[in-house]
Amino acid sequence: xxxxxxxxxxxxxxxxxxDPEADGVVIWTxxxxxxxxxxxxxxxxxxxxxxVSQDEAFSKxxxxxxxxxxxxxxxxxxxxxxxxxxxxxxxYRFHAGSEISPVGRTRTAPKRMDMPDKMKFAFTSCQHLESxxxxxxxxxxxxDLDLVIHLGDYIYEYAGRDNRVRKxxxxxxxxxxxxxLRYSQYRxxxxxxETHRLFPWLxxxxxxxxxxxxxxxxxxxxxxxxxxxxxxxxxxxQAYYEFMPLRKRSxxxxxxxxxxxxxxxxxxxxxxxxxxxxxxxxxxxxxxxKPMTGKVFDSQATMLGSEQEGWLMGGLLxxxxxxxxxxxxxxxxxxxxxxxxxxxxxxxxxxGYEVSRRRLLQFFHDRKISNPxxxxxxxxxxxxxxxQLDFKDPKSPLVGTEWVGTSMTSAGNGGNFIPxxxxxxxxxxxxxxxxxxxxxxxxxxxxxxxxxxxxxxxxVTKKGSPIETKAIFMIxxxxxxxxxxxxx
Ligand code: FE
Ligand code: CA
Numbered sequence: 001x002x003x004x005x006x007x008x009x010x011x012x013x014x015x016x017x018x019d020p021e022a023d024g025v026v027i028w029t030x031x032x033x034x035x036x037x038x039x040x041x042x043x044x045x046x047x048x049x050x051x052v053s054q055d056e057a058f059s060k061x062x063x064x065x066x067x068x069x070x071x072x073x074x075x076x077x078x079x080x081x082x083x084x085x086x087x088x089x090x091x092y093r094f095h096a097g098s099e100i101s102p103v104g105r106t107r108t109a110p111k112r113m114d115m116p117d118k119m120k121f122a123f124t125s126c127q128h129l130e131s132x133x134x135x136x137x138x139x140x141x142x143x144d145l146d147l148v149i150h151l152g153d154y155i156y157e158y159a160g161r162d163n164r165v166r167k168x169x170x171x172x173x174x175x176x177x178x179x180x181l182r183y184s185q186y187r188x189x190x191x192x193x194e195t196h197r198l199f200p201w202l203x204x205x206x207x208x209x210x211x212x213x214x215x216x217x218x219x220x221x222x223x224x225x226x227x228x229x230x231x232x233x234x235x236x237x238q239a240y241y242e243f244m245p246l247r248k249r250s251x252x253x254x255x256x257x258x259x260x261x262x263x264x265x266x267x268x269x270x271x272x273x274x275x276x277x278x279x280x281x282x283x284x285x286x287x288x289x290k291p292m293t294g295k296v297f298d299s300q301a302t303m304l305g306s307e308q309e310g311w312l313m314g315g316l317l318x319x320x321x322x323x324x325x326x327x328x329x330x331x332x333x334x335x336x337x338x339x340x341x342x343x344x345x346x347x348x349x350x351x352g353y354e355v356s357r358r359r360l361l362q363f364f365h366d367r368k369i370s371n372p373x374x375x376x377x378x379x380x381x382x383x384x385x386x387x388q389l390d391f392k393d394p395k396s397p398l399v400g401t402e403w404v405g406t407s408m409t410s411a412g413n414g415g416n417f418i419p420x421x422x423x424x425x426x427x428x429x430x431x432x433x434x435x436x437x438x439x440x441x442x443x444x445x446x447x448x449x450x451x452x453x454x455x456x457x458x459x460v461t462k463k464g465s466p467i468e469t470k471a472i473f474m475i476x477x478x479x480x481x482x483x484x485x486x487x488x
Pocket of ligand 1: 380
């Protein structure tokens with residue numbers, strides 16, 4: 001349809017961009033006049049035009065084109081731009097019929113061989129809508145960022161529950177239309193939508209984009225057949241693709257979707273975006289906290305799957321970047337959460353896959369990978385961890401650093417004293433800091449150092465929280481291990 005008439009403004013889900021390269025980015029929108037009522041569009045293709053400009057007023061348009069928003073993809077549009085200048089800001093917008101989208105702003109990466117003076121990005125995860133308002137995002141918008149990284153739990157799949165700050169529409173999501181509605185509800189949040197409008201994003205998922213603590217074909221609950229689980233996974237992955245600014249390389253193939261990929265920021269940083277859910281073997285000994293015994297040491301157990309692990313190691317060997325960043329989901333440091341009855345580790349995290357974990361850390365060490373830095377989400381707390389080759393030996397060499405970002409909202413206001421974690425922070429010598437506030441982390445990279453600013457919103461159950469920087473930690477190039485700069 002070339003001159004569609006819409007019941008209401010069709011761009012109410014906003015615009016987004018992502019996966020920056022030196023010569024382009026992907027720009028995204030989705031036509032949906034009534035996002036909370038299935039979109040309300042006829043099931044036919046709609047022509048969408050796009051424009052890219054060097055200025056916000058669109059007086060310096062550098063590219064334009066057309067594409068089709070098809071009903072098969074929920075009238076979403078993903079345009080992969082090429083031929084743009086490196087390390088530059090651009091503005092973009094879409095037209096459908098007589099309607100014009102909001103103006104998005106995005107930024108390309110520097111050229112492969114260039115060393116930018118600095119780069120700044122923010123990362124966050126775990127934005128359970130019912131737990132609060134996304135109070136970190138308005139503050140993130142005021143930062144001078146090149147990129148935003150989301151480490152997953154972008155939505156939660158659970159049914160709506162009463163007496164929360166906000167309420168999910170509908171029951172636990174399973175069908176494609178239910179996942180679409182859930183993403184629409186989240187993206188209608190103005191603080192989230194505005195942050196997509198202002199920066200390119202690099203996204204990956206964790207478990208709640210599909211189902212809590214899933215592992216490949218295995219549900220958290222028993223008794224669900226692999227067939228019905230795969231059918232649901234197909235719906236979840238398709239909706240994720242439809243709503244995220246992803247390239248065609250991530251296009252879902254039935255219940256499979258290749259989300260792991262690399263994003264280079266000149267010679268300064270290579271970002272390896274990982275998927276620790278789709279290919280992992282089942283959590284050993286159940287998902288909970290257990291001693292490191294039995295299947296934890298299964299040599300066939302895997303967190304990444306052999307293909308992704310091979311890709312990661314190959315990419316790290318070929319990397320010429322100062323900082324090699326793993327943007328991923330679950331905690332890599334072997335955090336002993338036990339008590340005087342014995343050591344206990346989370347079986348859903350890397351220590352539950354100890355052979356995989358050690359293989360990667362040994363690889364960092366043996367192949368002298370330049371400055372490995374691991375970004376982690378999932379657990380709704382900040383942790384600063386030095387990654388040791390052998391966590392049981394205090395003299396073991398440091399091979400990297402792990403920044404664990406807290407949640408945007410999940411688990412509510414936070415900032416409270418948690419005895420279990422106070423104990424864990426004390427009894428694990430590689431832990432430099434932990435914190436239970438909500439918020440996000442801003443990272444500033446130069447060729448000489450990495451500074452991480454741990455931003456906290458004191459509350460999320462009301463709108464309008466201030467922002468506090470709880471701590472600043474730094475890594476010096478060539479010297480793994482985090483140093484406190486201020487706060488904490
Ligand atoms: Fe979460
Ligand atoms: Ca999670």
